[in-house]
Amino acid sequence: MKAKFLLVLGLAATVSASLAVPVVAAEEVNLYSNRTPDLIAPFLNEFTKQTGIKVNIVHAATGMLERLQAEGRNTPADVVLTADVSRVDQLASAALLQPVKSALIDKNIPAHFRQHDGLWIALTSRARVAYIAKDRVMPGAIKTYEDLAKPEWKGKICTRSGKHEYNVGLLAAMIAEKGETAAEDWARGVKANLARKPQGNDRVQVKAIKDGVCDVAIVNTYYMGLMQTNNKEPEQKEWSNAVNIVFPTFDGKGTHVNVSAAGITKYSKNKDNAVKLLEFLASDLAQKMYAETNFEYPVKPGAEIAPLVKSWGSFTAQEINLETIAKNWGLASKIMDRVDFDS
Amino acid sequence: MTDLTGSTPKTFASLRNLDGWSLAALAAALLVTFPIVTVFVLAVAPDTPVFGHLASTVLPRYLRTTAGLMLGVGIGTAVLGVATAWLVTMYRFPGVQLFQWALLLPLAIPAYVIAFIYTEILDFSGPMQTGMRAFYGWHGPRDYWFPEIRSLGGAISMMTLVLYPYVYLLARAAFLEQAAGVIEASRTLGRGPWRTFFSVSLPLARPAIVIGISLALMETLNDFGTVDFFAVQTLTLGLYDVWRNMNSLAGAAQIACIVLLIVIVLIMAERYARRSQRYFNTTRRLNPSPPTQLSPMRSAIACTVCVVPVALGFLLPVIWLIYDALLYRELAETEIFLSAAANSLMLSSLAAVIAVMIAIILAYGARLRGGALLKVATRLANVGYAVPGAVLAIGVLIPMAWFDNSIDSFFRDRFGVATGLLLSGTIVALTFGYVVRFLALALGAMEVSLARVTPSIDGAARTLGAGPGRRLLRVHLPIVRGSMLAAVILVFVDGMKELPMTIVMRPFNFETLATQVHQYSANERFAQAAPAALGIVLVGLLPVILLSRAIGRRRESLAPPVPGIATAVEQG
Numbered sequence: 027m028k029a030k031f032l033l034v035l036g037l038a039a040t041v042s043a044s045l046a047v048p049v050v051a052a053e054e055v056n057l058y059s060n061r062t063p064d065l066i067a068p069f070l071n072e073f074t075k076q077t078g079i080k081v082n083i084v085h086a087a088t089g090m091l092e093r094l095q096a097e098g099r100n101t102p103a104d105v106v107l108t109a110d111v112s113r114v115d116q117l118a119s120a121a122l123l124q125p126v127k128s129a130l131i132d133k134n135i136p137a138h139f140r141q142h143d144g145l146w147i148a149l150t151s152r153a154r155v156a157y158i159a160k161d162r163v164m165p166g167a168i169k170t171y172e173d174l175a176k177p178e179w180k181g182k183i184c185t186r187s188g189k190h191e192y193n194v195g196l197l198a199a200m201i202a203e204k205g206e207t208a209a210e211d212w213a214r215g216v217k218a219n220l221a222r223k224p225q226g227n228d229r230v231q232v233k234a235i236k237d238g239v240c241d242v243a244i245v246n247t248y249y250m251g252l253m254q255t256n257n258k259e260p261e262q263k264e265w266s267n268a269v270n271i272v273f274p275t276f277d278g279k280g281t282h283v284n285v286s287a288a289g290i291t292k293y294s295k296n297k298d299n300a301v302k303l304l305e306f307l308a309s310d311l312a313q314k315m316y317a318e319t320n321f322e323y324p325v326k327p328g329a330e331i332a333p334l335v336k337s338w339g340s341f342t343a344q345e346i347n348l349e350t351i352a353k354n355w356g357l358a359s360k361i362m363d364r365v366d367f368d369s
Numbered sequence: 370m371t372d373l374t375g376s377t378p379k380t381f382a383s384l385r386n387l388d389g390w391s392l393a394a395l396a397a398a399l400l401v402t403f404p405i406v407t408v409f410v411l412a413v414a415p416d417t418p419v420f421g422h423l424a425s426t427v428l429p430r431y432l433r434t435t436a437g438l439m440l441g442v443g444i445g446t447a448v449l450g451v452a453t454a455w456l457v458t459m460y461r462f463p464g465v466q467l468f469q470w471a472l473l474l475p476l477a478i479p480a481y482v483i484a485f486i487y488t489e490i491l492d493f494s495g496p497m498q499t500g501m502r503a504f505y506g507w508h509g510p511r512d513y514w515f516p517e518i519r520s521l522g523g524a525i526s527m528m529t530l531v532l533y534p535y536v537y538l539l540a541r542a543a544f545l546e547q548a549a550g551v552i553e554a555s556r557t558l559g560r561g562p563w564r565t566f567f568s569v570s571l572p573l574a575r576p577a578i579v580i581g582i583s584l585a586l587m588e589t590l591n592d593f594g595t596v597d598f599f600a601v602q603t604l605t606l607g608l609y610d611v612w613r614n615m616n617s618l619a620g621a622a623q624i625a626c627i628v629l630l631i632v633i634v635l636i637m638a639e640r641y642a643r644r645s646q647r648y649f650n651t652t653r654r655l656n657p658s659p660p661t662q663l664s665p666m667r668s669a670i671a672c673t674v675c676v677v678p679v680a681l682g683f684l685l686p687v688i689w690l691i692y693d694a695l696l697y698r699e700l701a702e703t704e705i706f707l708s709a710a711a712n713s714l715m716l717s718s719l720a721a722v723i724a725v726m727i728a729i730i731l732a733y734g735a736r737l738r739g740g741a742l743l744k745v746a747t748r749l750a751n752v753g754y755a756v757p758g759a760v761l762a763i764g765v766l767i768p769m770a771w772f773d774n775s776i777d778s779f780f781r782d783r784f785g786v787a788t789g790l791l792l793s794g795t796i797v798a799l800t801f802g803y804v805v806r807f808l809a810l811a812l813g814a815m816e817v818s819l820a821r822v823t824p825s826i827d828g829a830a831r832t833l834g835a836g837p838g839r840r841l842l843r844v845h846l847p848i849v850r851g852s853m854l855a856a857v858i859l860v861f862v863d864g865m866k867e868l869p870m871t872i873v874m875r876p877f878n879f880e881t882l883a884t885q886v887h888q889y890s891a892n893e894r895f896a897q898a899a900p901a902a903l904g905i906v907l908v909g910l911l912p913v914i915l916l917s918r919a920i921g922r923r924r925e926s927l928a929p930p931v932p933g934i935a936t937a938v939e940q941g
Contacts, residue, residue: 056877063888082877084794085884087891088609088759089766089873092618093794096770100777100790102877116616187600189610225519225600227893237493238509258696259896261494359614363426368602 054080055299058094059107060087061286065320066107072315073306079299094122094291104294105303107286110191111148112198114287115352118145123289128301134308134326138347139285146289148348149307150322152246153341154196154282157232157269159241168242171200171274171282175215183219184231184240188367189359192228192246195284197361198354202346203276206357214365216244224368229253229262236268246284247271251321251334273341280344285325390837391743394734397727398746401805404764405749408629408756411622411763419611419620431607431624435631437521438528438596438603439586445529446585450536451578453675455566458544461660462668468675469541475682476534477909479866481594482886482902484527485895486686488598491518519599527599528589530682536581543574562661580813583635587755587809590628593869594890604628605757618763625760632755636748687906693899701900709880710904716796716871716881717864720803721811721857727804728811728856732819733841747812754809758869765802766874769793794876802870807863811856818852819845858912865905882908 059066063085070081084103086093094101094117106123108114117123118141125144132140139148156168168174174183185193201209221240231243232253253266273281288307290300306312313324317332324331362368423431456462457469475483491497493510507513516522551573555565571578596603604624612621663671700706731747753761773790780788792798822845830840846853868883875884885901 062892084875084877084879085872085888086875087872087887088613088869089763092763093766093873096767097790097793098770098774100770100774100787100793102790102794112614112616189614191614194614222517223519223600230893233494238511239493356615359610360422360426363422366427368600369430 053078053296053299054082055296055303056102056104057081057083057107057303058086058090058103058105059083060085060090060113061107061109068319069307069312069315072311073303076306077299077302079302081303091116091120091122095120099293101291101293102295103291104296104300105288105290107149107288109286110195111285111287111348112191112195112352112355114146114289115141115349115355117289118143122292124292124294126290126301126304128305130305131308134310134313136325136327138345139325141289141349146287147304147308148285148287148325149312150316150320151283151285151325151343152248152322153273153343154192154244154246154284155341156272156274157235157243157245157250158272159235160268160270162241165270165272168272168274170277171196172212172277173274174219174242174244175212177215177219179219179242181219181221182241183216183243184221184234185216185224185244186227186231187224188213188217188362188365192284193244193367194355194358194362195351196244196282197358198351199282199344199346200276201354201358201361202350203279203344206361209358210361210365213361213367217365217367229265232269233262233265236265243269247323247335247338248321250338251332254334271338273339275342276344280346281341283323283343285348286322390730390734391738391740394730394738395740395743395746397730397734398743398750401727401750401753401808402746403768404761404802404805405629405753405756407764407767408622408625408760411618411767412626414619414622419615419617420623423607423611423620423624427602427607430602431604432627434521434601435590435603435605438524438601439589439631441521441525442528442532442589443582443586445525446533446536447578447582449529449533449678450538450581451540451571451574453533453678454537454541454544455570456671456674458541459562459660460663460667460671462663462671464672464675465660468679471679471683472537472675473534474679474910475531476862477865477906478531478683478686479594479868479883479886479902479905480528480531480588480592481598481868481890482690482898482905483531483682483686484524484595484598485890485893485898486689487523487527488518489895490685490689491515519601521599521601524595524599524601527595528585528592530678532585532588533678533682535584536578539577539581540574543577544570579638583638584754584810584813586635587632590632590755591757593757593759594887598890608757608760612759621760625756628755628757629752632752635755636751687903690899690903690906693896694903697897697900700897701904705880706885706900706904709882709885709901710908712879713865713881713883713905714908716800716803717861717867719796719800720807720864721860723800724804724808724811724860725815725853725856728808728815729819729841729846729853731812732815733837733845735816736819737837750805751809751812753805754807756806758806758867759873761806762802762870762873765798765805765870766793769798769801794874796876796879799871799874799876802874803860803864803867806867806870807860810859810863814852814856814859815849818849822848858915861912862909865909 057070063083070083073079074081090106090108090113094103094106097103106114106117108117114123123145126147127144131147135147135149139151141147156174158165158168173179187193188197197209197213200212204212221234228243228245228249229252231240231245232249234240235243250266250269250271253262256262275281288304290297290304294300308326310326310329313326313329316322316324317330317335321332321335323335453468453472457465457472489495493515498515501513501515502508505513551569552565555569556562560568591605592603593605593609595601596606597609604627608621608624608628611617611624694701731743731750735743735747756764770790770793773788773793776791777788780786792801826844826848827840830844835843866883867881868887871881871884872887875881882901882904886898886905889895889898889901
């Protein structure tokens, strides 16, 4: 018994010790990311292929800020990738990032897609739009986000949780455009029009239109591409065939886009490689890949847009400083509570 | 208790003659308590005030929903667990031998996995409703009513289906132990089987049942995946929202403390019940009376009662998973998948072995001396199980990084050498997190089983000159071997399913089967999540089989096992 126990203990200690030794490679860059792993994998592979720099990654859907904070100056992380602007801005506010200095990035990424001190940059954008039932909604019936709150749509709108970052971001942009009170009224109006309790992801809302549960859904653009090209689960193509995309505006002032973003940690030990990675993600090649593989919109002006993405129509993005959206985040989330959006 | 166990009056005077065992126990207790204390500290940290906003808006609903969920899961697991345990223990009917262990199988399926499977089956375009529409000639969703799976009721059903085995396990053991004497007496005195069940067996088994239900409810409380997916607004869902969208870790920790408060009340109830149980079992006959043969009609009913939970909680989901997994089988052939499987196995086994060793140290330390400080620390260590994993992970992360950074600073100042992060972001840190999270499972089992080794055995061993270490290894552990194995396996199975802590604390390039499931299920790409989910289930099955074999090899004779996880399986 005793011998067995000691054996197990010894084994456990050896295994953990051998695994605890950090991997040291010649050239590498370490990432904390909360983006969907297989969406960014092709980019990181291409980066390694081009530069020979190994990319190590922690997919940290939660707790990235707390982890960076706790690790302090000894953090192994060089680069952070986030799926939305608020999280990266939280890192910037907590003084966990350093300015990204690169002529190439300054050239490729427009100023309103960069934090004012260069603490983070946006890499891709997705428009948050209305998907309408082809057979039940007249084209032109929805022109603005404000339209979605009109009583004529009562019981006809579907969306995911009001607390999801895409919807919080949309409301944060609405606050920036119209002020807190009007934004709250709008959220209350949309809530009153919902066909069912907010649930599921974006794709599920499109399916709900196909199923006849609702006529209009608030969804990101790239899901259209993901569904249209899904050969493994062809029923998703049918969902996408049931809908058209319209690009609503804030009363004519452009369409809301949410972004994925990146920054370099304050205590990065591989800063040169970190800059190289960000430069790669801002490069023509990567920007083109976003549209081709992920159906996102490149942030680099003039970057090629994949034909499929183009086929959904063109739009003008809301002219807004992304930091404003990040600053309105907490308030937007509270408004969602006040209007009981998810009940 | 007599002096034979070596217990002395519980005063601080006893600190003077602290032996190695008590010290080790105290150190272990403090170590595993640290993260939970950190969560308390975070809750009182100055931060953006969100509590006022919550209290005036969503908090009442969070509380109501949480209460509803707990009530539903509590009743559901109790009824299902007790009914099945009673049937397979007391009666003989076709398939009973199979059911005895098959009823445990749903334990291997994570709640968030069964939730997405049933959503696929039951929603509008799933096979169920499509079939009904075809059969009845309905067209749209407005033509008929069908229960919405993404609801409180849905969440209660899903959690009940995968959590009832805790109650089943413990209730069955309790029924086995009380079998012979009292029931015969009751029947002799003219009570029918139903009245005997309600007036004799059920009250006697109550402590064990309460323990089973509290374990199920603690899992219910810390669940995020299922309630998020079903949009059921519980405290835990609110906690993540406050943390993420309002950027308030303190607010999240405050909600975690409310959850803890609920749990502490639960645990007090459980302790209370267990205290009486020790009393009940002092004079216990080991040989259960032979099960009663049921008539064909009643056999059919008994069979149905047992088939339903196994079919709904295991068979159907697994068949669905296999179907989906075949669609994406290439995902299971990648290097990442294989390393994820290896990582899951390694982490879960390490955590299981270490958690049980710590549990033994704590329980034995308490038996030897049981000071007040150790007692409080042990109780606190028990509640780690109910704290939502991501928050507990932060509780582990902060003190560990502080420890690493202090050593680093020390070496930088003294020797000009940076040691960096020694533990943070390594498997060691993550394993520790698992141990903290799942210690309650091991501790519960070891405390109860050690408590049942009668003090006179300690006395005999002492008379023969055996010290505390030798007594533990040569006397106690062999006696409680079955419970020990059962504890290892419970932690292992839960470790395979662990997700939130892994996400927060994992090292670079590190995947487990659970994170692989999450990677896809977070975007509701269920079919792609299936291969990894199936992996979790299959590996989780292994221990159930091993357990029944290993424990069955030798019947524990001197003391009954844990409110007998061991016995339950052994008899199967």
